[in-house]
Amino acid sequence: MDVIEAHNLYKSFGPVPAVNDVSITVKKGEIFGFLGQNGAGKTTTIRMLTGVLIPDSGTARICGIDIQQDPLEAKRHMGVIPENGTVYADLTAEKNILWTAKCYGMDRVSREENAREILIRLGLESRKDDLVRTFSKGMRQRISIACAIVHSPPVLFLDEPTTGLDVISRRLVIDTVRHMNREGSTVLITTHNIEEASALCSAISIIHKGILIATDSPEKIRKQYDTSGFVEIAFEQKIMGRTLMTGGISRVEPMGDKWRVYTDDADRAVKDLVKIAEQNHLKIVSVATSTPSLEQAFIEMTEGA
Numbered sequence: 001m002d003v004i005e006a007h008n009l010y011k012s013f014g015p016v017p018a019v020n021d022v023s024i025t026v027k028k029g030e031i032f033g034f035l036g037q038n039g040a041g042k043t044t045t046i047r048m049l050t051g052v053l054i055p056d057s058g059t060a061r062i063c064g065i066d067i068q069q070d071p072l073e074a075k076r077h078m079g080v081i082p083e084n085g086t087v088y089a090d091l092t093a094e095k096n097i098l099w100t101a102k103c104y105g106m107d108r109v110s111r112e113e114n115a116r117e118i119l120i121r122l123g124l125e126s127r128k129d130d131l132v133r134t135f136s137k138g139m140r141q142r143i144s145i146a147c148a149i150v151h152s153p154p155v156l157f158l159d160e161p162t163t164g165l166d167v168i169s170r171r172l173v174i175d176t177v178r179h180m181n182r183e184g185s186t187v188l189i190t191t192h193n194i195e196e197a198s199a200l201c202s203a204i205s206i207i208h209k210g211i212l213i214a215t216d217s218p219e220k221i222r223k224q225y226d227t228s229g230f231v232e233i234a235f236e237q238k239i240m241g242r243t244l245m246t247g248g249i250s251r252v253e254p255m256g257d258k259w260r261v262y263t264d265d266a267d268r269a270v271k272d273l274v275k276i277a278e279q280n281h282l283k284i285v286s287v288a289t290s291t292p293s294l295e296q297a298f299i300e301m302t303e304g305a
């Protein structure tokens with residue numbers, strides 16, 4: 001079942017469209033990543049999907065409910081962590097969560113139980129009675145997440161939830177997203193952190209200048225660019241780069257105390273390099289292969305596009 005369905009969304013704030021004919025489908029149980037550079041149209045798309053912004057054209061359905069025709073019912077099915085988290089600075093951490101839970105119509109017992117569990121999960125229990133105005137950015141972001149998940153929504157939208165967070169807070173947020181997903185939430189997350197998307201998401205879309213330029217599994221997107229792999233090798237002895245040039249090697253570059261050898265066929269290159277080392281009586285100190293990261297694929301896709 002498709003939990004998020006967007007058809008031909010279009011939004012323009014001026015002569016250039018911010019979102020241009022974007023269609024997305026996210027299946028139940030998926031963690032879907034939405035990637036793009038600054039200004040690509042990620043937030044604008046999320047705002048249309050969550051009923052904050054009315055599209056110029058196109059439609060979106062959340063759990064089968066049309067967001068424009070029945071926004072209240074559609075919103076009942078979603079938790080949203082907006083780009084600039086919205087929390088009540090003059091309420092305590094716990095009251096923020098309880099108040100949000102009340103707005104979703106949860107009964108008192110579930111409100112209190114869920115709030116307690118979430119405060120612990122997000123490492124905020126010891127600060128639950130403090131006003132949110134006294135919180136750091138990372139802590140506010142965690143409260144924003146707590147409020148979005150308190151009603152165990154079937155669909156969770158997160159707009160760059162980890163931007164600006166330290167490693168520990170980031171881990172907490174990612175673990176919470178994974179937990180919510182295991183508990184049954186379908187997730188759409190935008191991020192700049194491509195490796196994070198790669199580790200978290202089963203499918204990603206890349207948006208560039210308002211247009212979707214790719215939708216696939218992170219692995220498949222990465223593989224499309226699998227021709228520019230390299231091998232890094234270090235020898236005990238000093239050598240000339242040209243010593244390493246053989247048939248399958250297109251370029252050799254020094255990298256600190258290593259040599260980076262560019263090739264289409266890492267397996268063959270490693271075998272050739274071992275032969276070269278034997279012929280020249282060189283001692284290999286280290287050797288490592290590398291295939292392109294998703295980040296490289298992303299840069300190649302969006303460069304000059």
Ligand SMILES: Nc1ncnc2c1ncn2[C@@H]1O[C@H](COP(=O)(O)OP(=O)(O)OP(=O)(O)O)[C@@H](O)[C@H]1O
Nearest residue numbers: 013017018036037038039040041042043044045083
């Ligand atoms: N309310 C608005 N009024 C005018 N222009 C807007 C508005 N909201 C977004 N835009 C424009 O739409 C384009 C897409 O912006 P959007 O915020 O969707 O990008 P983004 O992908 O979320 O970027 P970032 O990674 O920086 O958050 C940008 O050119 C932006 O200037």
Ligand SMILES: [Mg+2]
Nearest residue numbers: 042043044083
């Ligand atoms: Mg944004």
